Amino acid sequence: MSAIDLVIKGAQLPDGSTADICIDGEYIVDVSSTYKGQAHTSIDGKGCVILPGLVDLHTHLREPGREDAETVLTGSRAGAKGGFTALSAMANTSPVADTAGVVEQVYRLGQEAGLLDVFPIGAVTQGLKGVTLSEIGAMADSVARVRVFSDDGNCVSDPLVMRRALEYIKKFGGVIAQHAQDPRMTVGSQMNEGEISARLGLKGWPAVAEEAIIARDVLLADHVQSRLHICHLTTAGGVEIIRWAKARGINVTAEVTPHHLLLTDDLASSYDPVYKVNPPLRTESDVHALRQALADGTIDIVATDHAPHPLEAKECEWQEAAFGMVGLETALSIVQMTMVDSGLMSWQQVADRMSHTPALIGGYENQGQRIAKGSYANLVVINPTKLWRVDRDLLLSNSSNTPYHGRELPGFVEHTIFRGKPTLLSGVISGEGGK
Amino acid sequence: MSVALSAPDIKRALTRISHEILEKNQGASSIVLLGIPTRGAHLAQRIASIISEIEGVEISCGTLDITLFRDDLRLRAPKAIMPTTIPPSGVENCDVILVDDVLFSGRTIRSALDALGEIGRPRTVQLAALVDRGHRELPIKADFVGKNLPTSKSQSVRVLLSEIDGRDEVSIEGEAG
Amino acid sequence: MRHLLSIADFSKAEAISILDTANELARVSDGAVKKLPTLRGRTIVNLFAEDSTRTRISFEAAAKRLSADVINFSAKGSSVSKGESLKDTAMTLQAMGADAVVIRHFASGAAQRLADSQWMSGSVVNAGDGTHEHPSQALLDAFTIRKHLGLGKSDLEGLSVAIVGDVLHSRVARSNILLLSKLGAKVVLVAPPTLLPVGVESWPVSISYDLDSVIPFVDVVMMLRVQQERMTEMYFPNAREYSRYFGLNSDRMKSMKPGAIVMHPGPMNRGLEISAEVADSSRSVITEQVTNGVSVRMAILYVLLTGGALEAGGN
Structure with a gap:
């Protein structure tokens, strides 16, 4: 028997068992209790957990247009550092990803970076303006094979436009990912509307502005029998609506971001815009409801909403600052901390919420596969007992707007394997993307 | 700690100062006593009542807070501002006698002269101090002194007055250097 | 105390x-004293990124009476509104050697950002x-209440104050609620x-939608300005209706307690939230508020700017 390319020895699988993962070429060739053969590279996985490579359904890579904040390459590096093997590039670039040309460009940039799969998301409407449908069909048929469409950053607020979009994507089994925010109720809004906004004199972003759109859209999805995905759910009320819709058999899925699983609106008291994000940080009871909903499956997945911004967009007054936080490099740690260490979820459920299910929603067939013989070797090895301190100056993202600077987090991503090749080894980016 | 002036000593010293003030100013007709808060204000009151007992007339007496005129405001925690009360007749062409408890560096008196300058133009300004402990940092000298107390800089002089502290006493704290 | 950012930052004492x-x-x-040497040689910058002539003049008068050097940096229509960041402005002021910056800004939290930053x-x-x-407005209001109602050096225990109008958008209301209840x-x-x-x-307040039921029981009626832009934002049907329910007019003033006073932070919309008769009546202490503003701001500058070297380890 000849030597295989790579073996990861002794790591704990999502189901709790321990095995050696044998990788040759792009595939897992064996999962055995103890591999005795030869391997060109051997990784010691003792004490670590191995998960299928993480799949993010909501990433802002900023290219084309805002390469000062992030590029497909730097975003890919940040993704690999965080254990991701697939990212979904949101459409709100400049120009907007509302034509086949732009999505193919982003797709190719992803291929060139080569650190993970970059799946472009197409805009629902031209220029994200919410008025006219973009070239949805052309984007679906393009090399990028777009299946997820979203105006994220903006809400598809016109109910008729939303209805048409939901209907149109049935043609190829697509999904509309809605950024649920009633625009009239949130003009100039700065943070969650409640006690804290009242005290700080910052314009409120009420939970009802999110929930009203979610309620409308699940009814629309039901009516036209299409597939709806709700981006970054943040409220306890939104959870209730999703729960109700699922019970009725409506084809809806929902995501939550790591930061909404941990952070609350009282952080705005510092007026430090690093905590300014859209949708905003909510209250303690919302956080509690989101965690429960993620654990019981009402919320299907975790998505980062990684939103890089240059320094000057955050070094200013709160109301002048941009919305958003970077999240790729901290996502798994925050999920471990809030969901696993708290006893709410198993590692198997983490694999579901961060790999299998997002791949399923996005239609990413080569991603989110089970760790089994014949699967693509997309894997992440995490040391759950190793603490690490977040330093915004050491992030691989082009931007440093993390809300966790200085925090010590559990769960260090040791290795990321993308199609059989290590993209991260012992916490260091390797290969071409590491240049 | 050693007691430098007992209650009777203080009483005698103030009585003597009162006589000296009268003698130097040829009576009480033109004098205005201005005490520097906190203890200087009480001492001014006492001197005023001794003088009015001697002369049988009311003596103009007020207080002059110098906090806002200090030259070391940058260095000290902000102090509460005490009242300044100038007799209704003012200080113009009067003989103002500043009264303080301890004369030390002279900086308080310099501040007092600045404060007084903002209020009016007295004919003369004189200075009465219960204790002169030396170590002047400015060319300032008292006209009336209760007692000269040689001290080292590291020592501190503590003045107790019955109006505030329940009893009268002046003591020196710390070792002579 | 190094900064004055929020009433929440300091104690009752x-x-x-x-x-x-x-x-x-x-x-x-x-x-007789119009000028004190207290802050001689200190530089105070009035950084006004939003128009407010009365507040700027009040701070300027306060600083000058304490002999500070005053630089007016009126940022409206200058660099700040043309996209110069607060950071760059702050670094400019630092380079000028400002000992204190008095900042008026359209963004909530701008003062705190300035104070917390390096x-x-x-x-x-x-x-x-x-x-x-x-x-500083709340402090001068509390000062005016204390002085006018003859409370000497005490707190405001036992007094009732009605704050009437656009609480939602009012920074004056937020500071007054904190301070008056603290006192x-x-x-x-x-x-x-x-x-x-x-x-x-x-x-820490009670709430009423009915001015008439509140007026007879309070010692102070503090009226808030209604901004013109609220009219178009559907907070109420129109100015007439607002005035009818929430304006202070002579009829309503008649039902006030004897000795109760009327306050307004200015500038007033006569005929909208307050009638001219009320504004000019003997109950109105509105001009007294302006006078007291200078003394209160002198006190603020005195407290913040003395002892600075001490905190910096200078003694």
Whole structure:
């Protein structure tokens, strides 16, 4: 028997068992209790957990247009550092990803970076303006094979436009990912509307502005029998609506971001815009409801909403600052901390919420596969007992707007394997993307 | 700690100062006593009542807070501002006698002269101090002194007055250097 | 105390000490002394990114009476509104050697951002930030209440104060609610429900939608300015209706308690939230508020700018 390319020895699988993962070429060739053969590279996985490579359904890579904040390459590096093997590039670039040309460009940039799969998301409407449908069909048929469409950053607020979009994507089994925010109720809004906004004199972003759109859209999805995905759910009320819709058999899925699983609106008291994000940080009871909903499956997945911004967009007054936080490099740690260490979820459920299910929603067939013989070797090895301190100056993202600077987090991503090749080894980016 | 002036000593010293003030100013007709808060204000009151007992007339007496005129405001925690009360007749062409408890560096008196300058133009300004402990940092000298107390800089002089502290006493704290 | 950002930052004792200091400073200024050498050689910058002539003039007068050098940096129509960042402005002020910056800004939290950042080292005085706070106004209001109602050097225990109008957008209201309740007064907010913030239940106040039922029982009626732009934002149907329910006119004034006073932070919309007769009546202490503003701001500058070297380890 000849030597295989790579073996990861002794790591704990999502189901709790321990095995050696044998990788040759792009595939897992064996999962055995103890591999005795030869391997060109051997990784010691003792004490670590191995998960299928993480799949993010909501990433802002900023290219084309805002390469000062992030590029497909730097975003890919940040993704690999965080254990991701697939990212979904949101459409709100400049120009907007509302034509086949732009999505193919982003797709190719992803291929060139080569650190993970970059799946472009197409805009629902031209220029994200919410008025006219973009070239949805052309984007679906393009090399990028777009299946997820979203105006994220903006809400598809016109109910008729939303209805048409939901209907149109049935043609190829697509999904509309809605950024649920009633625009009239949130003009100039700065943070969650409640006690804290009242005290700080910052314009409120009420939970009802999110929930009203979610309620409308699940009814629309039901009516036209299409597939709806709700981006970054943040409220306890939104959870209730999703729960109700699922019970009725409506084809809806929902995501939550790591930061909404941990952070609350009282952080705005510092007026430090690093905590300014859209949708905003909510209250303690919302956080509690989101965690429960993620654990019981009402919320299907975790998505980062990684939103890089240059320094000057955050070094200013709160109301002048941009919305958003970077999240790729901290996502798994925050999920471990809030969901696993708290006893709410198993590692198997983490694999579901961060790999299998997002791949399923996005239609990413080569991603989110089970760790089994014949699967693509997309894997992440995490040391759950190793603490690490977040330093915004050491992030691989082009931007440093993390809300966790200085925090010590559990769960260090040791290795990321993308199609059989290590993209991260012992916490260091390797290969071409590491240049 | 050693007691430098007992209650009777203080009483005698103030009585003597009162006589000296009268003698130097040829009576009480033109004098205005201005005490520097906190203890200087009480001492001014006492001197005023001794003088009015001697002369049988009311003596103009007020207080002059110098906090806002200090030259070391940058260095000290902000102090509460005490009242300044100038007799209704003012200080113009009067003989103002500043009264303080301890004369030390002279900086308080310099501040007092600045404060007084903002209020009016007295004919003369004189200075009465219960204790002169030396170590002047400015060319300032008292006209009336209760007692000269040689001290080292590291020592501190503590003045107790019955109006505030329940009893009268002046003591020196710390070792002579 | 290094900065004055929010009333929430200081204790009742500290608040009373500022009022007492202002009281002594008012007496000094009332007398022959118009100028004190207290802050000689210190530089105070008035950084106004939003128009407010009265607040700027008040701070300027206060600084000058204490002999500070004053630089007016009126940022409206200058670099700040043309996209120069607060950071760059702050670093400019630092380079000029500002010992204190009095900042008025359209963004809530701007003063705190300035104070928390490493951009400059001087003291920061919040002269109104967005719809957040206006602490010096609250201090001068408390000072005026104390002085006018003959309360000497005590707190405001036992007094009732009605704050009437656009609480939602009012920095004056937020600071006054914190300060007056800290000093022991009972505060009642009177406003249409549209102009009260969601979350107001957590404030130390009671709430009424009916001005007539409140007026006879309070010692102070504090009227808030209604901004013109609220008219177009559907907070109430029109100015006439607002005035009918929430305006202070002579009829309503007649039902006030004997000795009760009327306040307004200015500038007033005569005929809207307050009628001309009320504004000019003997109950109105509105011009007295302006006078007291200078003494209170002198006290603020005195407290913040003395002892600075001490905190920096200079003694």
